[in-house]
Amino acid sequence: MVAGHLREQNGYYQMILSWKGKDGKRRGKSISTGLLIKGNKKRAEALLLKTRKEFAPENQMENADMLFSDFLVKWLKDRASTLDSNTYAEYAYEIKKTIIPYFQKHPVCLLKLTTKELEAFFHSENQQNGAATNDLLLYHEIIVAVFQYAVELQWIEENCALQVNPCADEVPILFTDFLLEWLEMMKSCVELTTYSSYSNAIKRSIVPYFRDKMLTLQELERHPKHIQDYYQFELNRGLTANTVIHRHANIRKCLQYAFQIGLIKSNPADRVERPRKKKYVATIYNDQELETLFKAVKGDPLELGVILAAFYGLRRSEAVGLKWDAIDFEKKTIRIKHVVTQVNLDGKNITIQKDRAKTKSSYRTLPLVRPFEELLRRLKQEQLLNQKVCGAAYCKKYLDYIYVNAVGELIKPNFITQHFEIVLKNHGLKKIRFHDLRHSCASLLYANGVSLKEIQEWLGHSDIGTTSNIYTHLDYNSKVSSANAILEFYPENASVQIVGQ
The missing domain is CATH 1.10.150.130 (Tyrosine recombinase, N-terminal domain)
Structure with missing residues (x-):
């Protein structure tokens, strides 16, 4: 096992490893632990011990000598x-x-x-x-x-x-x-x-x-x-x-x-002066509008995407990237861990699949509710039936994915955005972006007493600042309560009460 000790540098613990090379000369290597000094000494010592055991000096020797x-x-x-x-x-x-x-x-x-x-x-x-x-x-x-x-x-x-x-x-x-x-x-x-x-x-x-x-x-x-x-x-x-x-x-x-x-x-x-950024204010659906939308997409290829965005608050890439191995029917959980995105590069549409969500916080596990579980079981049966009906013509490339069409092809992210707009227009529904369903989800959660911290974890935001910046309008009801409390000090206005939005 190589020798080693900890060193404090720029507020973090560094591991300093030392060993004798094949040529008899002493060699060393500095590796950051990524751990802040405050409160992490025991964790840093444990990581140092593990690194010393697993470190392979022969590989470092090869690296050091490579022209x-x-x-x-x-x-x-x-x-x-x-x-x-x-x-x-x-x-x-x-x-x-x-x-x-x-x-x-x-x-x-x-x-x-x-x-x-x-x-x-x-x-x-x-x-x-x-x-x-x-x-x-x-x-x-x-x-x-x-x-x-x-x-x-x-x-x-x-x-x-x-x-x-x-x-x-x-x-x-x-x-x-x-x-x-x-x-x-x-x-x-x-x-x-x-x-x-x-x-x-x-x-x-x-x-x-x-x-x-x-x-x-x-x-x-x-x-x-x-x-x-x-x-x-x-x-x-x-x-x-x-x-x-x-x-x-x-x-x-x-x-x-x-x-x-x-x-x-x-x-x-x-x-130079860059333009002042304009904050986007999302247009959201309330519970009645969402219920109407759910009825409109019933049986449509868009149904799964709408439910995942409006109920679970999934991003478009997360909805398309959902795989069967992310569903645990026994423990009743859904793991968000894979994404599918689509980019246009030099005039060509490229679909990208990766086991990495937007941020570390985007990895999250959510509860599998009964209505969605029933939908997933129905989709699984439909996929098995489609495989039998289509035979060799069925696309085998995306068998791991949930969001596929009748012939097994993966639903494209851009299709969701474009088809969503058409569905809203055909059913006379209020125009919103597909991503606004995610905002609608947050709004409904907050209206039902869920805190911003819990909404942050549900949506997979990296920090609560992101959540509060996007959904500052959700705090309006708390301001109404504060205003009504102040009115208690004014007897002549005792009968007056501010009504929330």
């Missing part, structure tokens, strides 16, 4: 199935043609590689081999992704490539060119849903606006008004303030990266 050129090969192999074919082919070509040959001539271990060696690589490519700006940015994009993988493996603690300016010897870079290069780098750093949001905003709105202006990063830094003008342009053509705020987030994040690697000395997006 960066060899790690590039490992990264290519491990990422072959996660990158799309075009991106993988481009990365593999540049790694084998340019990056690996350089670091084979200038060998350095992964754990000993610093910004100095990386800067030397970019300087060599620029001055000796005449690499263009786009090539340097591509090399940097690849190296950033490689180092990020090493961070994920916990072989290194931070991504030093983010501190390197690949174009230090180059001419000023156009903002649109840098924006697209940054977007490509983000593909390996964020979730596909997040990347899709970035891509749609940048390619459809931001780049088209700035392309003809031919502004460099340095010009934007000197004149942030160009960014402010863009926001006003979007507002004038009808975009909401909230949408423009999302555009601001994209621009600021990109320029922050340019600042981090030294292309600009400050982030110009920090010197």
Whole structure:
């Protein structure tokens, strides 16, 4: 078992491990426990003991001695199935043609590689081999992704490539060119849903606006008004303030990266006024309206989604992602642990399935009530019957899922949104968003005496602040009670009483 002790750093406990390598030299590794110092000493000590028992020095020895050129090969192999074919082919070509040959001539271990060696690589490519700006940015994009993988493996603690300016010897870079290069780098750093949001905003709105202006990063830094003008342009053509705020987030994040690697000395997006965010006030259904809606969707493919959203407060992605193994008919529980989302990327609709909800709090277990249990049993029987009727034509890909159509295909999230609007229109019902059924659920819970804390846990919000911010209107009845209590002090108004909404 390796030696080890705890160290206090930045308010958290760190585990410092120590062992003797095959070469006889003493080696060490620092691992964060993620535990705050206050009140967690025993838990940290227990985690240290467990880590010391399970720690494998031989693997660390391999990691410490691995040349960066060899790690590039490992990264290519491990990422072959996660990158799309075009991106993988481009990365593999540049790694084998340019990056690996350089670091084979200038060998350095992964754990000993610093910004100095990386800067030397970019300087060599620029001055000796005449690499263009786009090539340097591509090399940097690849190296950033490689180092990020090493961070994920916990072989290194931070991504030093983010501190390197690949174009230090180059001419000023156009903002649109840098924006697209940054977007490509983000593909390996964020979730596909997040990347899709970035891509749609940048390619459809931001780049088209700035392309003809031919502004460099340095010009934007000197004149942030160009960014402010863009926001006003979007507002004038009808975009909401909230949408423009999302555009601001994209621009600021990109320029922050340019600042981090030294292309600009400050982030110009920090010197503009972003639009004031408008708070969305949900339109909700009361209990009578929900009862009418339940009757309208009876037997419709939308029925399951409406019940899950209105009664259980599930998000659309959670409703579609519900699987049979999440239902415990004996214990009468439902576990929310899997989601299905749909994104549009470069004109293509992509369905994403993952065993991870929106936040950690989104994982939750809810009671299985009798009416919903009966509906689930009926749906199970219908699916078994459909499998027999359709035979080989029945889709076997989604047998684990509850929300499928008559031929076994998974109901698409976008179908729910679009079909919900049609159902409301056909039955003359008040127009609301499908997500507003979740708000309706919260409103009914509160009206029946359920506290905001309990509503937070039921809906799977990360903190009660989110719940209270969204459902501040639910506190109105408590204000009415306070107002009526005050009236007791005014005898002349004793017969007057304020009526709640």
